[in-house]
Structure formats: structure tokens, C-alpha cells
Amino acid sequence: MEQFGEWLRDNTWSAWFSLAVILGVAEMASLDLVLAMLAVGALGGAASSLVTDLVLVQALVAIATAVGMLALVRPNLVRRLHTGPELRLGHTRLIGAQGSVTREITALAPGEVKVSGETWTAQPYDETLTIAPGETIEVLDIRGATAYVHPIPRLEP
Template sequence: MEWFKDHAWETWTALAILLALAELLSLDLVLLMLAVGAGVGVLTALIGLPVAAQILAAVGAATAMLLFVRPGIVKRLHSGPELRLGHDALVGRQGVVVSEVSADAGQIKIGGELWTARPYDETVTIHEGARVDVFQIKGATAYVHPVPAIESDND
């Protein structure tokens, strides 16, 4: 125990490195959280706290990491990307008006495909060649809104 008191920060550092390396084999994030606890042990040893305080700080930090940090990280790592297929994949994309879009209907081109379209706001008429955002798809009809044009002042 006397040796540990004299070489506390080196021992904590070695333990942190060993746990981090072992994490590379397990990939479960438990050993990484324990390595963070050992890192806290290094810090407490460097500021000269007694061995009991170092152990308590390391155990407390490792426990906090396991309870509060690890679950969120694991959840993010295990959830895949949100896949949007079919009509849902078109919502949020932009298209070009092929024939005037009004409350009666019109046509737009989205990603090389022609779609029947109506304005999302029924009072709006969107002219041919305008860029539109797809807000919603109902059946085979895209509900769109014109993309605002940026106008510049040439003085």
C-alpha cells in the first residue's frame, strides 16, 4: 500500500490505459467508462488527495459515467439512420414547376419524375419554371410552396 501511495498517479494512469485498450476488444463501452473513472483517479492523485479519496472519486466517476453517459451513447450507436422510402422521401425536396400550379392542379418535376401538384396554400399560383419545396404528398399529388427568390439591388 505504501508503494501505491508513492506511485498513485502512475498506477491510475496505467489502469486507465489498460482499461481503454481492453475496451477496444470488447466495444461495449463499460471498460471505457471505468477508464474515465481511473482518469479521475489520476487527477485526484496529482492534486495530492489521500488514497481513499482517490478510490472514492474514481468509483464515483465511473458509476456516474455508467449510469448517465453510457446509456445515451449506446442508444445513439445502436439506432440506425432514419430511412424514408416512397412518397415520404420526397417531402422536403425541391422541384421545378413544369406547368402552372394552381388550386386546379399543375405539374412539377422532382428528381426526374413528373408529379401532379397543387399549392400548399390554395390561394397561391406558381408559374412555370419556379422552384418549389415539397411540403406534403397525398396519394399521387404533391403539395408544394414556392421557394422565395433572392433579389439583389443593382445600384
Template sequence: MEWFSEHAWQVWLGAGVLLAAAETLGFDLILLMLAAGAVAGMAVALVGAPAALQVLAFAGVSVAMLALVRPSVVKRLHSGPDLQHGHTKLVGQRALVTEDVSALSHGRVRLDGEVWSAAPYDEHLTITAGETVEVFEIRGATAYVHPVPRLEG
């Protein structure tokens, strides 16, 4: 037991390094929080505090890290921009009507550099060529569009 009291800070440092290294295997951030607790135990050992205080420091910092730090870090790691692929990325974009669009005769729009078949999202509308529209939905190869209101000055 005397050896531990003389080399306590080294034991805590070794435990912290091992826990941090083991974290790389799973990346749940639990072992990393325990490693922070081990560093706190090492700091208390360097001051010369008894082993009981070192263990309390380890436990306190570990619990605090698990309860306060880990949830926000995990949330930040798991969140990110929603990646949209394929035609779903075109929803919400603006297009130019190149051929009149109505419920009876589907027209055409230039959307993202390509010409698409288009139908009005509101089946009672007729949209004339030259108007700007917004894509509300895409079904198959048809873009369902709605005119963008113009500000008259």
C-alpha cells in the same frame, strides 16, 4: 500489502489501460468512465495518499463520469442527421410546373432535374404552367404540390 502501497500508481495505471482497452470491445462507454476513475486513483496514489483515499477517488470520479459525462456523450454519439433516401428527400423541395396541374387532369412538374406527374395537394386548385410549387407529398410516381406564394412588388 507493502508491494501494493509501493506500486499503487502502477496498479491504477494498469487498471485504467485495461479498462480502456476492454471498452473497445463493447463501446458502451461504461468501462471508459471507470478507466477515468482509475486514472484519478493513480493521481491520488502518486501524491502518496493511503489506499482508502485512492479507492474513494476511483469511486467518486467513476460515479461522476457515469452520471454526468456519459449521458451527454452517448446522446451525441447516437444523434445525427436524418438521412433521407429515395423519393422522401424530394418532399419540401420546389418544382416548376411544366404542364397545368388540376385535380381532374394531372399535370407535370420539373423536380430535381426530372419530370414528374403532379396533382394539386388541395384538390380545388388549378396550378398553371410556369408557377413554382412546393412538393407536399409523393405517392407512387405522383408529386402532390402546392403553389408557392409570390410577393407582388
């Protein structure tokens, strides 16, 4: 047992590294990023063991590193993991899409547009507009099976 104590005093970095590995493996089961931050703290302890033999200093470095990771890094990582691209399903995916008019659109007589390869009944979003066939439009809203569209202005050469 005395040989193990002597070996451990000479190789404290390996104890810190082993603790980091154990915490890292445990993190895979918990997936809450707390144990991963503690594992980074243990790596800080391992790094400090290469500089000093004082276990108290190593433990303080490990604690400071872990607390810093928990306070500064973890909140940003959690926020990033819980926010992702907006998933739009159904007809809402067409809002903001561009298409072309296939049949004249007026407020009194709905027309047709082709958007994302689909043909939709369309009305102008601004009821005072008439949109001619061939014009490029943007879908601003969908109500029922009708797309409410607005023409995209063209730059004249």
C-alpha cells in the same frame, strides 16, 4: 517483492494509469461505454494519487468519478450515438424539396414538375388551386407516382 511494493507505494499514479489504459483497451472490444467511464474513474484515482498517498482516498475518488461518469455522461453519449440524421430513401426524400412546374397543374388535369432533376406527375395538394408553369413549388406528399405540391408564395418587389 518488497522492492516492488515500495516502488508501487511511490508510484501509485502509474498503477492507476495502467488500469485506465487496460480499461480503455477493453472498451474497444465491448463498445458499450461502461469500461470507458471506469477508465475515466481510474484516471481520477491517478490524479488524486499525485495529491495524497492514502490509497483509500484515491480509491474513493476513482469510484466517485466512475459513478459520476456512468450516471451523468454515459446516458447522453449513448443517446447521441443511437440517434443520427434521418435516412430517407426512395421517393420520400423528395418530400419538402422544392422544384418548378413544367406543365400546368390542376385538380382535374395533373401536370408535371421538375424536382431534384427528376420529372414527376403532379397534382395540387389543395384541390382548388391551379399552378402555372414556371412557378416554384414544394412537394408535400407522394402517392404512387404522383407528387402532391403546393406553390411557394413569391414576394413582390
